[in-house]
Amino acid sequence: MYLQMSGNWQIRQSVRPIAAALATLGAGLLFPPCRAGEGPFFITYTHQMEEPRNLELMTKNVTGKPGDGNRFLGTVAEFEYGAAGWWTTELYLDGQATSRENTVFTGYRWENRFRLIPREHWINPVLYVEFEDINGADKALLEVVGHDGVGDLATPTADARHEQKRELEAKLILGSYYKGWTIAENIIAEKNLSHAPYEFGYAIGVSRPLALAARADRCNFCAENFQVGVELYGGLGDEKDFGLHDTSHYVAPALAWTLANGTTFQISPGFGATSTSTGFLLRFGVSYEVAQFGRGVGHLLRGGRP
Amino acid sequence: MKYLASASAFWIGLFAWGHGGSLVQRASSKAGTLSNPLQGTEAQRAGAKLYKRECAACHGEGREGSAKVPPLAQAEVRKAAPGTLFWILRNGSLGTGMPSFAHLPEAERWQIIAFLTGVPPVPTAGGTGKSSAGFPKERRVCARNFSSD
Numbered sequence: 358m359y360l361q362m363s364g365n366w367q368i369r370q371s372v373r374p375i376a377a378a379l380a381t382l383g384a385g386l387l388f389p390p391c392r393a394g395e396g397p398f399f400i401t402y403t404h405q406m407e408e409p410r411n412l413e414l415m416t417k418n419v420t421g422k423p424g425d426g427n428r429f430l431g432t433v434a435e436f437e438y439g440a441a442g443w444w445t446t447e448l449y450l451d452g453q454a455t456s457r458e459n460t461v462f463t464g465y466r467w468e469n470r471f472r473l474i475p476r477e478h479w480i481n482p483v484l485y486v487e488f489e490d491i492n493g494a495d496k497a498l499l500e501v502v503g504h505d506g507v508g509d510l511a512t513p514t515a516d517a518r519h520e521q522k523r524e525l526e527a528k529l530i531l532g533s534y535y536k537g538w539t540i541a542e543n544i545i546a547e548k549n550l551s552h553a554p555y556e557f558g559y560a561i562g563v564s565r566p567l568a569l570a571a572r573a574d575r576c577n578f579c580a581e582n583f584q585v586g587v588e589l590y591g592g593l594g595d596e597k598d599f600g601l602h603d604t605s606h607y608v609a610p611a612l613a614w615t616l617a618n619g620t621t622f623q624i625s626p627g628f629g630a631t632s633t634s635t636g637f638l639l640r641f642g643v644s645y646e647v648a649q650f651g652r653g654v655g656h657l658l659r660g661g662r663p
Numbered sequence: 664m665k666y667l668a669s670a671s672a673f674w675i676g677l678f679a680w681g682h683g684g685s686l687v688q689r690a691s692s693k694a695g696t697l698s699n700p701l702q703g704t705e706a707q708r709a710g711a712k713l714y715k716r717e718c719a720a721c722h723g724e725g726r727e728g729s730a731k732v733p734p735l736a737q738a739e740v741r742k743a744a745p746g747t748l749f750w751i752l753r754n755g756s757l758g759t760g761m762p763s764f765a766h767l768p769e770a771e772r773w774q775i776i777a778f779l780t781g782v783p784p785v786p787t788a789g790g791t792g793k794s795s796a797g798f799p800k801e802r803r804v805c806a807r808n809f810s811s812d
Contacts (some may be wrong), residue, residue, distance in 0.1 A: 396766075403766070405766045406762065406763075408721075408762045409760045409762065411720075439762075441757075441760070442755065442756075442757040442758075442760050442761070442762055443757045472757065475754075475756075475757045475758075476754040476763075477753050477754050477755075477763055477765045534765050534766065536769075537768040537769070537770075539766070566768060569768035569769070569770045569771070570701070570709065570768070570770035570771060570774060571709040571710075571712060571713050571770075571771050571774055572709060572712075573705055573708035573709045573712065574708075574712075575712060581771075619716070648720030648721075649720045649721065
């Protein structure tokens with residue numbers, strides 16, 4: 358869906374998701390904030406679930422220059438809601454802008470995460486299921502699977518957007534906490550519903566806050582508010598050609614900084630480790646968690662105060 | 664939607680099955696005999712800050728609870744063994760909607776427990792934000808709650 362467009366119908370279509378996002382943000386300001394985020398990771402999921410009835414608003418962005426292609430900025434608006442203690446659901450709206458090309462809305466994703474065992478163990482599994490309806494111009498790069506590589510990102514937007522991708526993605530998320538360290542491993546399988554074989558990928562992340570105990574006073578720059586980590590992620594080929602041959606891999610240090618008011622800023626420079634990878638990707642994002650959003654909305658709908 | 668509702672009921676039923684009493688009572692049989700390594704005013708003040716950030720949205724600024732969320736300003740919580748509260752914070756209770764706080768470093772969980780089990784300061788008049796014992800404003804609200812149980 359182009360933002361550069363000629364007809365009124367197209368303008369209405371593009372403004373609708375933006376208006377919905379602004380309305381949700383406005384409603385969110387009525388409710389108390391709390392600490393957002395699942396550590397500094399952009400790609401790797403931990404087994405931490407969204408708290409029941411909380412809503413997390415987030416934007417994740419990535420910029421890079423794929424070989425001889427034009428520099429791009431891929432972005433997603435993310436709405437994560439704790440439907441239950443064992444069930445987190447999330448909606449993504451994707452878009453991208455490419456230098457000397459177009460700015461386009463590229464589709465949506467709907468993901469669900471299910472905690473498989475109720476208590477905390479040394480390793481904790483979570484099942485992730487996602488449906489995505491995006492087009493080939495999508496550059497959000499929320500995961501790398503199969504033989505994804507620099508060539509996909511260099512294709513001109515006007516050509517790539519004609520490819521429709523309706524895909525199902527499953528992940529097995531394994532997470533552990535050990536003496537302040539967060540360790541997470543994701544195993545990814547993705548299937549285009551209309552054609553193409555199963556594609557596989559992985560993501561691994563390790564992180565830790567700079568301080569393990571909180572200070573008594575409210576502070577923005579104290580060490581407890583910073584988390585540092587590193588992610589490794591990449592493709593593992595497909596069912597016909599499984600392995601590391603002709604796949605992309607990235608190493609990405611990551612930093613998250615949470616303000617006293619609950620807003621979290623994240624940044625992560627990623628370095629391509631193979632000739633198929635984009636040389637450098639810079640990711641950055643902001644998140645804000647609205648505590649007890651669901652309960653507040655329920656009260657509003659019944660005519661009470663949030 | 665019917666499937667989701669059935670699935671929810673199944674899991675909630677599964678987790679609630681065979682369990683009775685409060686979460687503190689149920690956890691006490693599973694928890695170890697840990698003692699809180701972080702005690703004292705400083706830990707309690709840090710715990711008050713963490714409580715406000717992590718817990719107050721559900722349990723209330725004054726730990727008063729709500730229709731569906733139990734109050735924490737009650738003797739059962741204040742007198743609970745630290746190991747029991749630590750077990751609850753680590754594991755949560757999916758059946759009742761209490762999330763796990765295992766993502767917090769252990770020290771921060773102990774600070775919250777220090778706040779929940781600490782001796783409440785005597786409330787003072789005035790609105791400077793801190794009592795004579797150095798507790799932030801929300802701590803004095805808790806002190807009022809303690810006096811009623």
